[in-house]
Amino acid sequence: MEIGLVGKPNVGKSTFFNSITMAGAEIASYPFTTIDANRGVAYIRTKCPHEEMGVTCTPRNSKCSEGVRFVPVEVIDVAGLVPDAHLGKGLGNKFLDDLRQAEVLVHIIDASGSTDIEGNPCDVGSHEPVNDIKFLENEITHWLKGILTKNWNKLSRQLDLDGGKLERALAENFTGLGITESHILSALRKVEVSDKPTQWSEEDLLNLSDAIRHYSKPMIIAANKSDIAPEKFIEQLSALEEHMVIRTSAEFELALRKASKAKLIEYLPGSDDFNIIDESKLSPEQLKGLEHIRTILAKNKGTGVQDCVEKAVYELLDLIVVYPVEDENKLTDHDGNVLPDAFLVKKGSTAKDLAYKVHTDLGDKFVRAIDARTKRVIGADAELKDGDIIKIAANV
Numbered sequence: 001m002e003i004g005l006v007g008k009p010n011v012g013k014s015t016f017f018n019s020i021t022m023a024g025a026e027i028a029s030y031p032f033t034t035i036d037a038n039r040g041v042a043y044i045r046t047k048c049p050h051e052e053m054g055v056t057c058t059p060r061n062s063k064c065s066e067g068v069r070f071v072p073v074e075v076i077d078v079a080g081l082v083p084d085a086h087l088g089k090g091l092g093n094k095f096l097d098d099l100r101q102a103e104v105l106v107h108i109i110d111a112s113g114s115t116d117i118e119g120n121p122c123d124v125g126s127h128e129p130v131n132d133i134k135f136l137e138n139e140i141t142h143w144l145k146g147i148l149t150k151n152w153n154k155l156s157r158q159l160d161l162d163g164g165k166l167e168r169a170l171a172e173n174f175t176g177l178g179i180t181e182s183h184i185l186s187a188l189r190k191v192e193v194s195d196k197p198t199q200w201s202e203e204d205l206l207n208l209s210d211a212i213r214h215y216s217k218p219m220i221i222a223a224n225k226s227d228i229a230p231e232k233f234i235e236q237l238s239a240l241e242e243h244m245v246i247r248t249s250a251e252f253e254l255a256l257r258k259a260s261k262a263k264l265i266e267y268l269p270g271s272d273d274f275n276i277i278d279e280s281k282l283s284p285e286q287l288k289g290l291e292h293i294r295t296i297l298a299k300n301k302g303t304g305v306q307d308c309v310e311k312a313v314y315e316l317l318d319l320i321v322v323y324p325v326e327d328e329n330k331l332t333d334h335d336g337n338v339l340p341d342a343f344l345v346k347k348g349s350t351a352k353d354l355a356y357k358v359h360t361d362l363g364d365k366f367v368r369a370i371d372a373r374t375k376r377v378i379g380a381d382a383e384l385k386d387g388d389i390i391k392i393a394a395n396v
């Protein structure tokens with residue numbers, strides 16, 4: 001599962017990326033991994049079931065602090081995008097390559113209006129940020145259309161003859177882009193096109209590409225630099241009905257995580273406040289800066305950065321957290337780790353889906369699952385709920 005941070009240059013993508021992938025002191029003991037320059041791991045919060053179950057957890061793939069479980073997700077800082085990137089302008093091709101694996105996008109926008117459409121700095125308030133959303137969506141749509149229609153004459157003639165497999169053939173055309181048959185089906189339902197692909201107009205192809213983008217690369221908007229943004233821009237963005245918009249300050253999140261890592265403050269990512277550990281270690285300027293951040297945190301209920309990533313995963317992608325265990329009484333794995341792994345799975349996933357996610361073998365040889373809370377056997381098709389602790393029994 002990978003989250004792509006997208007946007008034009010200078011909006012704060014790298015600041016957002018650096019902040020979200022920096023584990024503060026509270027979760028730093030987990031080996032933080034930068035996969036490469038622009039790929040890292042962020043942690044999203046969920047309530048850890050250890051208290052409710054009356055156990056002390058020893059997490060393996062995640063981290064628990066103060067009853068909050070931090071679950072890892074991969075994040076990629078995608079190269080900045082400029083208009084006509086789909087024609088190869090700017091770092092266009094690099095951008096589109098980075099985008100391939102992303103399942104959900106955080107579109108970072110400079111809500112302060114201090115970068116123009118090409119990503120050059122300008123005065124605060126001089127560029128209307130609301131225009132940036134359409135431009136970026138258009139670039140992705142055109143890029144997808146280019147892929148869709150690469151061998152269109154040949155492909156459309158084949159499809160005319162063999163229309164029954166339309167979504168499969170189209171999905172195959174997008175191999176490696178995280179675009180599934182079900183995304184294509186949803187897109188075909190949204191856009192009314194003839195059942196003879198050779199008859200599709202340019203407009204049909206563009207509309208279809210746009211719908212495929214919509215379903216396969218869902219997008220949340222981070223109204224960034226909200227700490228210096230004119231309120232009217234934030235309001236304009238928040239009023240957009242077709243988008244989920246979160247006001248963020250990546251700069252503040254980064255400052256807080258750095259201070260937390262240096263043990264100057266106690267700050268749990270996503271909180272709306274922090275504690276200063278030892279005032280004497282801070283300069284008057286640092287103290288003043290932190291107090292300014294504290295005021296904004298109280299007003300906006302946090303920096304919004306953590307919130308934005310969590311909404312992308314839990315709301316846009318509709319994922320839930322489940323805990324596979326080997327012993328349903330002790331809640332352990334075979335090494336005795338308690339509640340070792342927190343897995344993100346699609347809402348609607350079944351016990352058997354989880355088995356496959358843990359290990360192909362476990363899925364193939366699935367016998368039954370046990371809900372560790374109720375100790376009841378649940379069937380292969382039982383739908384999992386958020387926070388479920390599941391033992392999978394298999395014939396291995």
Ligand SMILES: Nc1nc2c(ncn2[C@@H]2O[C@H](COP(=O)(O)OP(=O)(O)O)[C@@H](O)[C@H]2O)c(=O)[nH]1
Nearest residue numbers: 009010011012013014015224225228249250251
């Ligand atoms: N005021 C403010 N400035 C920010 C914020 N996030 C980033 N910046 C500044 O915006 C500039 C561009 O940031 P950067 O992360 O390099 O943008 P990128 O090109 O999109 O990766 C830098 O000077 C950052 O310090 C923010 O939330 N608030």
Ligand SMILES: [Mg+2]
Nearest residue numbers: 010013014015
């Ligand atoms: Mg950058």
